[in-house]
Amino acid sequence: MPGYWFGDVEAGSCTPFLGDAREIAGRVRTIRTNMGSFVPLDWELAVSCGFCHDRAEYLKKLREVCFAAAERDVREQYAGKDTELLHMVRTLDEMDTVINLLSERIMEWYQIRQPTFSRKYRRTPSHLMVRKIREKSRGALGNVAGQIETLSAARTDLAKEVSSRANRVLPNTSALIGGLVAARLMAQAGGLSQLSRLPASAIQVLGAKTALFAHIRTHTPSPKHGVIFQHRRVHNAPRAVRGRVSRVLAGKLAIAARLDHYRGVADPGFIERAQAKIDAAGMEDKS
Amino acid sequence: MKWIGEVLVSPGEGGVYNERMLGGARVWDPFRSKLSALYHVGTGIDLSSPMRVLYLGAANGTTVSHVADYTETVYAVEFAPRPMQDLLEVARRRENIVPIMADATRPEQYAPLVEAVDLLYQDVAQPDQAAIAVRNSVFLKKGGSLILMLKTRSVDVRKEPAVVFQDTLDLLSTAGLVILESVWLEPYHHDHAAIVCRKP
Numbered sequence: 001m002p003g004y005w006f007g008d009v010e011a012g013s014c015t016p017f018l019g020d021a022r023e024i025a026g027r028v029r030t031i032r033t034n035m036g037s038f039v040p041l042d043w044e045l046a047v048s049c050g051f052c053h054d055r056a057e058y059l060k061k062l063r064e065v066c067f068a069a070a071e072r073d074v075r076e077q078y079a080g081k082d083t084e085l086l087h088m089v090r091t092l093d094e095m096d097t098v099i100n101l102l103s104e105r106i107m108e109w110y111q112i113r114q115p116t117f118s119r120k121y122r123r124t125p126s127h128l129m130v131r132k133i134r135e136k137s138r139g140a141l142g143n144v145a146g147q148i149e150t151l152s153a154a155r156t157d158l159a160k161e162v163s164s165r166a167n168r169v170l171p172n173t174s175a176l177i178g179g180l181v182a183a184r185l186m187a188q189a190g191g192l193s194q195l196s197r198l199p200a201s202a203i204q205v206l207g208a209k210t211a212l213f214a215h216i217r218t219h220t221p222s223p224k225h226g227v228i229f230q231h232r233r234v235h236n237a238p239r240a241v242r243g244r245v246s247r248v249l250a251g252k253l254a255i256a257a258r259l260d261h262y263r264g265v266a267d268p269g270f271i272e273r274a275q276a277k278i279d280a281a282g283m284e285d286k287s
Numbered sequence: 288m289k290w291i292g293e294v295l296v297s298p299g300e301g302g303v304y305n306e307r308m309l310g311g312a313r314v315w316d317p318f319r320s321k322l323s324a325l326y327h328v329g330t331g332i333d334l335s336s337p338m339r340v341l342y343l344g345a346a347n348g349t350t351v352s353h354v355a356d357y358t359e360t361v362y363a364v365e366f367a368p369r370p371m372q373d374l375l376e377v378a379r380r381r382e383n384i385v386p387i388m389a390d391a392t393r394p395e396q397y398a399p400l401v402e403a404v405d406l407l408y409q410d411v412a413q414p415d416q417a418a419i420a421v422r423n424s425v426f427l428k429k430g431g432s433l434i435l436m437l438k439t440r441s442v443d444v445r446k447e448p449a450v451v452f453q454d455t456l457d458l459l460s461t462a463g464l465v466i467l468e469s470v471w472l473e474p475y476h477h478d479h480a481a482i483v484c485r486k487p
């Protein structure tokens with residue numbers, strides 16, 4: 001029984017679908033067409049079916065149904081909670097780049113205005129320098145410094161939002177390495193479903209593309225860690241065991257990502273066992 | 288096809304993608320659109336007002352808008368949500384475009400919506416482009432045409448484009464399509480070829 005969007009056609013007789021565009025769009029999705037014996041529809045069937053009067057009306061109705069279906073599908077595609085998180089992480093990383101670039105630039109500029117000023121032997125963090133420049137400079141320089149501070153504040157807010165959103169979208173992964181790093185991993189992989197399909201060895205070096213390809217091409221030592229280095233248990237680990245920690249951590253992350261993708265809720269039992277394993281890997285005198 | 292001197296244009300409402308206007312018609316740039324490039328380097332299929340077209344790989348609706356200027360109805364199939372949003376905006380202003388969000392490799396997804404067409408136009412970045420064209424040729428009327436924009440680099444980056452081109456031609460003729468024309472789109476698009484076929 002060939003089903004078309006406007007109705008079911010059966011040996012000469014035809015039952016039109018009733019309902020508005022959205023309902024018809026919903027029904028079109030359930031039609032199972034067998035392409036082996038498929039014959040493309042003839043729009044005049046819809047007229048003889050009593051569905052419409054002429055071609056203009058046929059196209060008008062068809063377009064309404066197709067728009068409803070496409071808008072529904074686009075919405076469903078974006079409903080995957082990771083899509084927005086992806087953009088949030090990328091925005092965060094770009095803000096970091098912009099803030100660093102601008103800070104460097106205005107410091108150079110400030111040095112021209114203050115010939116006695118040098119950054120040597122000073123431990124002033126960059127954001128405090130920016131504040132000092134804002135307070136001491138008039139005109140455009142002070143203005144730009146103020147803008148950098150505003151941008152930094154927005155960046156802090158965004159980072160908090162990324163972190164809390166990641167705790168919801170990636171509960172297991174976030175429990176192991178924290179929301180921000182979990183979100184970065186997801187963004188590097190290109191989405192949660194992509195991350196969940198990666199082997200642990202790939203997760204371990206995600207974000208270390210340059211080092212990885214240098215290793216493959218010119219046999220430099222292989223990278224031990226990529227994005228996951230940002231996690232304290234990796235960068236605080238003694239050098240000797242850092243590789244082991246990141247390897248074990250990556251192994252557990254691969255499982256966590258799959259739990260997040262396919263189950264979507266935190267698994268306390270898994271998290272506890274994984275944490276113990278990762279902590280054990282960080283013990284230096286493990287024989 | 289409408290030419291003003293050496294420039295290909297299409298009659299319709301402008302401003303879709305900031306295209307230039309010439310004599311009240313929209314300039315159809317061969318560097319942006321592979322179909323326009325085909326009309327510049329080869330013959331192609333003349334688009335005419337009674338034509339119904341199935342367009343696979345509609346993307347942002349740039350080329351679709353030009354095709355719709357010439358033809359009666361365009362069924363525009365696109366899979367990705369981001370370009371689909373742009374395509375929907377184009378289709379809202381051009382009443383002969385039917386936007387369909389579906390996967391061109393799975394014609395059963397849109398089989399209940401699409402009628403028999405005079406022209407099948409395909410421009411998709413997939414490895415099995417010939418197979419997709421053959422699978423979708425069920426929508427073609429007898430004597431209808433297929434224009435396949437072959438992205439050789441999407442088929443297999445390790446193979447020579449010329450080899451991919453020949454393989455695709457073989458696959459299409461084995462499937463019973465008659466090849467009318469096959470040209471490279473140099474200098475407008477690199478490693479892209481256009482293949483024009485007829486369904487006997």
